[in-house]
Amino acid sequence: MNPLLISGFGTSINVEKRKLVIQNKLKNEIHEFYPHRIEHDSIIVDGHTGHITFESMRWLTKHNVSLSLLNWDGNLLSVTLPDSPISGKLRIKQYQKYLDAKTRHKIATEFVKSKIGSSLNLLKELSKFHDFDFEKAKQGFDSETRFFLGKPVHSIQDILGYEGRIARFYFDALQKIFEKIAPQFHFTSRSNYDHKRADHASDEINALFNYGYAILVSETRKAINSVGLDAEIGFLHEILSSRTPLVYDLQELFRWIIDYSIIQLLEDHKLKKSDFVVTENYHIRLRENTAKLLIEKIRFNFNHKMPYRKKNFTYQNILYDQIQQIANFISDKRKDIEFVVPHWVINRDDNSMLRNRILSLTPDQRRKLGINKSTLWYMKRNLNDGKTVKIYGKILSKLDEIDRS
Missing domain, CATH: 1.20.120.920 (CRISPR-associated endonuclease Cas1, C-terminal domain)
Known part of the structure; x- marks a missing residue:
């Protein structure tokens, strides 16, 4: 998935000398794509004024790029789709x-x-x-x-x-x-x-x-x-x-x-x-x-x-x-149906147990860890606010030493 968001008043989408050109003169923005060299698989239009030419719609269809038009509230209004297989x-x-x-x-x-x-x-x-x-x-x-x-x-x-x-x-x-x-x-x-x-x-x-x-x-x-x-x-x-x-x-x-x-x-x-x-x-x-x-x-x-x-x-x-x-x-090519979507695993080093250990650190433990007083204060404040913090391997190893002592 690699969508391109087009937003703002006065956006135009057209083709110039084989290139797809997406331009917003008010924001001084321009995107140009040569044939068969567009890295986006969809274009999302979130705007109320502008224009798109028939030739650019043909260009997008030929390159299998869908064009999605969003309503004022962010809901999908319409989407252009490439040819569907005859089925x-x-x-x-x-x-x-x-x-x-x-x-x-x-x-x-x-x-x-x-x-x-x-x-x-x-x-x-x-x-x-x-x-x-x-x-x-x-x-x-x-x-x-x-x-x-x-x-x-x-x-x-x-x-x-x-x-x-x-x-x-x-x-x-x-x-x-x-x-x-x-x-x-x-x-x-x-x-x-x-x-x-x-x-x-x-x-x-x-x-x-x-x-x-x-x-x-x-x-x-x-x-x-x-x-x-x-x-x-x-x-x-x-x-x-x-x-x-x-x-x-x-x-x-x-x-x-x-x-x-x-x-x-x-x-x-x-x-x-x-x-x-x-x-x-x-x-x-x-x-x-x-x-x-x-x-x-x-x-x-x-x-x-x-x-x-x-x-x-x-x-x-x-x-x-x-x-x-x-x-x-x-189409009866398989006898049974089961939807198998791999479960996500969140890989972070600031899990709840570790966050609680940081929050409960005493001044003496802080000194053993080599953490600056103000640094620990900011870490605790960010953790209390629900923010993520970076906990380095050196601190993790010293925390384990404290737990064993």
């Missing part, structure tokens, strides 16, 4: 699988099973570095799972209800993290009193969620299109007008990457209220620089390689492969 038989099979209640139930259950596993894993990893009651969240997950599996028959609504209740435990845990690392943004939940859906963000963190999920939707739609499936026929989410249920189904497998990217961004403690825009209806949207920071976190995480099918693959490639696997199941 009439695959789509007929997809419709048949959807109409078969037993098969649809099987696929929907696997979507939720994978999402819940990844969500619980992320909370477990985050609990190593953030103070929240992971065991309480896990007990909620386990209780709902036992209740769900204890029923002899499940409808699609039962599965959605199960997923929704798990999501509440999940976001309750995330709320505790956000309360510590970004209290100024006052995140409480994904829903508002006046909107059951979170489309219109009433706080900065929900605006980050909306923007990040829009990026994920765009990437998922592009991947579905490349395989030849019909995005309007899903298995977990219901068919609705102007909706793409299969996109929503598949993005459930990777939502946690967006969630973690947002936490990473907030852990940097660089975002302020002024990095967001408040609309006349008191909804929140991201400024251009904030969007770029979030996109960079998402890009890095989706390009992270993990062991998968005895090789190392990026999460972006794993997304494409999961879609190919469901296409194989739909």
Whole structure:
């Protein structure tokens, strides 16, 4: 994944002497790409005025670069996609699988099973570095799972209800993290009193969620299109007008990457209220620089390689492969379906146990470690504020010596 964000008034996209030229004269910015030398796989347009030529749209299509247009609130408005494979038989099979209640139930259950596993894993990893009651969240997950599996028959609504209740435990845990690392943004939940859906963000963190999920939707739609499936026929989410249920189904497998990217961004403690825009209806949207920071976190995480099918693959490639696997199941090339997404492991040297050891250091222990008094004061202040700190190997070894003495 390597998107290019285009934002601001007066942006133009055209082709000049074979080159794709993206220009904003007001900001004195210009991007030029020669044919077959564009490193970006998508362009995200977050602006309200400007123009794009037919020739540039043709250029992007020829180079397999999608063009995503975001609405004022950061939600995906539309996306242009390259040609889809001619797959009439695959789509007929997809419709048949959807109409078969037993098969649809099987696929929907696997979507939720994978999402819940990844969500619980992320909370477990985050609990190593953030103070929240992971065991309480896990007990909620386990209780709902036992209740769900204890029923002899499940409808699609039962599965959605199960997923929704798990999501509440999940976001309750995330709320505790956000309360510590970004209290100024006052995140409480994904829903508002006046909107059951979170489309219109009433706080900065929900605006980050909306923007990040829009990026994920765009990437998922592009991947579905490349395989030849019909995005309007899903298995977990219901068919609705102007909706793409299969996109929503598949993005459930990777939502946690967006969630973690947002936490990473907030852990940097660089975002302020002024990095967001408040609309006349008191909804929140991201400024251009904030969007770029979030996109960079998402890009890095989706390009992270993990062991998968005895090789190392990026999460972006794993997304494409999961879609190919469901296409194989739909076309009867495989007998069973299971969504396998490698669990993330957070590699940091400032886990909760170590952070507590630093916070509890006595003056005598500080001197043995060779830490300056003011340095320790700043370390403790940053740790109390939920910030990350660099703990060097020399300090770690001396801490072990203190523990043994």
